[in-house]
Structures are given as C-alpha cells and as structure tokens.
Amino acid sequence: MSAVADEGRRARWTPGRLALLAGAVVLAAVWVAPLAWAVATSLKPEAEATRTPLRWIGSTVTLRAYRQVWEAGDIGRWMFNTAYISVMTTLLTVVCCAMAAYGFARTDFRGRKALYGVVLAGIMVPPQVLIAPLFAEMVSFGLVDTYWGVILPQVAVPAMVFILVKFFDGVPRELEEAAFVDGAGRWRVFWTIVVPLSRPVLAAVAIFTFISTWNNFLWPFLVTTDPNGMTLPVGLVNVQSSYGLRYAQMMASVVIAGLPLLVVFALFQRQIVRGLARTGLAGQ
C-alpha cells in the first residue's frame, strides 16, 4: 500500500460518515448475533441452555458439550469425509476445466466449435434437475455410498470452462510461441507458462469450488446412506433428532462444523474478493 493511497483512506469523520458507521456496526452486530448466541449456548451447562430470560453467559463456562459431542458422534469422521471429497473435487474440477478451457481457447481440432457449443449449452442445466436419473446411474455403476459417487457428478462444470476460456483468450500467444520455438510441447507450455500465468483466476475457481463442495447438501444427502460415508452437512442433519433437547450439544456441533471454512476464509479473504473481480462475475 503506497503512502498516497493511505492518505486518501483517512477521510474525515463527518456526521454523515459517523451515521454510516453506526448503521454498519448495528448491521454487523445483527449478522454476528446468531453465531455469538450459538457459541454462548455451547459453553453453558446443558441445564442452563434453555433458561430465560436471555443470558449470554451461564453460571459456569464449560467445554463439556464439546467433549460430549466429540465422543458421542462421528463428527471427526464426517469432517475427514468432507475434507477428502472437497479436496478431490476441487483438484479434479480445476484440472479438468482448465485443460478443457485451454483446449477450446488455444488448440484447433475437428469439431472444436460444435463441442464448445455443447458445453456452453450445459450452463443452462441446473444439476438439481438431474438428481433422479443421476441416482439411477449411480446405482447401476455401484457408486452409491462411495466417495466417487459424491465427487464425480460435481467435476464437469461448464460455467468454469466458460470463465477460463475468457481468461485464456487474453493470454498473449507470443509467450507460447517463444516456448514452441525452444522445442516445448503443448503439454509443457500449458503447465509451465499458461497455468502459472493464470494462478489468480485458477485460485478463485478453486476456492469457490471448494466452498460449494464443502457445503453441498442435496447430492451427498441422496447418494450416501451409510453414516460412515456421510459428509458433515448431511451427518449433522441426520443426527439432529438424536440430540433431543440438548441444545448446548447441538450448538457445540454447530460451532465445530462451522469453524473449518471460517478459518479458510480468514486465510484467503483477499484472494476471494479479488478472485471474484477477476472472474468477471461482478459484471465490470
């Protein structure tokens, strides 16, 4: 950050700006309140969780609910499943879509235009429409209750190919040509020149794929029935009823399950915001 930009940032605190600040603080508080309430509840002794009137802190602050949830449930297992599925899906999606986008943007082969048209048309199809036939397909492939059954249908994302083709179109051809002259093949040019140049947009695509896979509910919910293979969102809902009225435990599991992606966000805040701008989604 340069000194000039810093100076521009230090605007005066006029009454108008103070009012904006007050508004922002109130809205931020409203947004944080449910989460704070969940954390507060999870730290209370079970008997005090449902006590009225509203009190943020119970007579004692205890981690008992967390210990009980961790020992009783399969949260650790579900978290592993979710992490494994999300990492694999993200890797495969980024590699498949980036390669395809490069193929469509920079190579020429018979039927390229027609195939790209077919891919673009796929943007119109919401995956949710396909749940019935896709499930029948999974049954016939024997992929129900497997990791691959969850991963594979999420890998081919036509919208990602579209975003990446737009980006690759802007990479100067001269950079590749120089490498060809030096005797590099297509494959090497792709990995050593195009991929490094596209890191920001690939990172954005990867982060958003990761978030949406981690949180996906409907498809994993349909294709897993065995509690051992469930993802975190599905597992949580599955045991919801078994918590009964133990709200402190319920909120402890909410906190445990919500934490990982919040940490990811805290680490990648900048990339996420910039990535959105770079993918052109913001329409500018």
Next chain:
Amino acid sequence: MTSPSARTAETTGTTKPVGIRRKWTEHGLLFVAPFLITYSLFLLWPLVSGVRMSLRSDNITGSGGEFVGLDNYAEAVRDPDVWSSMGNTVWFTVLSTVPLVVCGLVLALLSHHLRVVEWLWRLAWFAPFLLPSGVVGLLFLWVIYPSDFGFADQVLASVGLRPGIGWLTDERYAMVSIVLATVWWTVGFNFLLYLAALQSIPRYVYEAAELDGASGPRRLWHITLPLLRRTTGVVVVLQVLASLKIFDQVYIMTGGGPDDSTRPILQYVYQAGFTGYRIGYASAVSYLFFALIVIVSLVQLRLSRRRGEESG
C-alpha cells in the same frame, strides 16, 4: 486438418515455421477429453436418460417398469402437489430475491464508503455464507424455533414485545422465517460481488464529480448506481436461479411443513423419487421444474435486453 491451422496462423498475423503451426493443432482433443468424458457421463447422459425415464414407470433403481408414454407428465400436470410446491418455490424466489439484492448492495456500499476495518465487515457479512446448510438449519432452529426461550423471541421480549410467534409452525410465518435465515446465510455472496464492482470504479470519476460540487447522495444516485447496473443484472440473475433451487434450508427447518406450505419443488421430486420410489414420475416433475427455469431465464434475458436498449 490444414484449414483450421491456416486460420490460426492468419488470425495471429505471424508467419511461423511449419513445425510450430502443427503444434497449434496437435493434442487439442486430448486437452478437452477428460472434461468431455465426465461431462458426457454425468450431465449429458443423465439429461437424456432422464427423458427416457420420465416416459416409463420405473422404480428407484431405474428398472422394473414399462413404457407409459406421456402418462407421467399428464399425471404431474394434474397433481395439485406439483402446482403447490412449484408455487412455494416461486413464492420463495419472489420473497427472497429483493431483500438479498438490496441488502447485498447496502452492505457493500457501507463497507466501501467507510474504508475502515474492512476485514471486519467482510467477516461479519460474508462469513455465514461459508457455513454448511446443516449448520445454518440447526442454528436457526435454535435461534427462532423454541418459542418461549428462543433467541429471537427473547430479544423481542427484552424490548417489551411478547411475540410468541410460531416461527416455523405457523403457516403465516414459516416461509418468512426461511427467507430470514436465507438472507442471513447467503447475502454475503451478493455483498462480495457488489464490493468487487465498487472497488473497480475508478477514483477519478468521483473526484471529478466532487469538483463539480455533487453531494454524497447525488454521487451515489447519479454515478455509483448507474455504474453498478451491469452488476445488478448479474446479481439478480444469479439470485433468481439460486432461489429457485431452494431445498436445504426448508428440508432442515420445516421439512416442508406446516401442512406442506413451504415444500419446494425439489423436495417434491425427492419425495416422489426417493421416498415414494417412483423415479419415472420424479423425472417428469424434474423436467417441469427445468421448464420453469428455462422460462424464467428467457424472461430475464428479454428484460435485460430491453434494459440494455433503453440505457444504450
């Protein structure tokens, strides 16, 4: 194969040795192949086999039935549950889109104009978007459901109101409660889209307006909002498509109740196919839902074209 490579050489406008020109063409299909294989298997093929299924009376595994022609569609069109869940889906989309777009814009404007502790606003408003739907569902069950000791009722009670609202059990409030949870949960995405757009507006535009003596609200109305028009178009389209696909929150918070008043169409597909074991019928209902999405998309395309003509 000579003509495409010749075209490539033409468009780049450079003369290259023959060997290099060959490099433009080779392997192209290999790059596309992994995507095309998964795309064909898990999008194109289900799309086609779904049509076949919707013409049959198959059970959950996609077998054991017979060809019934358009019977499934005829039944679906006459099924009041299809229409009511389709209506719930559209109603949810109508109720949720406006607050989600407006809130996203307002939050982005606040954060952008304050220029202090930006990370804090981003964390507060975007963080809920990162929570799995299961977490959001349980959280809101706890915040609004227990009507005597729930958080929402207690906050209202502390300012002198004694609501005792059946947030999720009263037909009048159930859908609104789901909309509230959805706004809280997903507004962060629209907020970030608007924020990215705001950050890409060049400074000098405002500086010029300031020199001309335009006040803050005037700058907002005459410069910022018009410049955000394209973004708003994108946000609205994405939001409507996302809202039409609602399933998770409803399934977790109300299970479609009370009395099916919040059941969305995707849940009806799920019930028909996965708990009712009629996958052929479920496919037919899916394609009716698909038709709804296509119609909405076409209408939006029309509207955005007209808007584009007016402004251009």
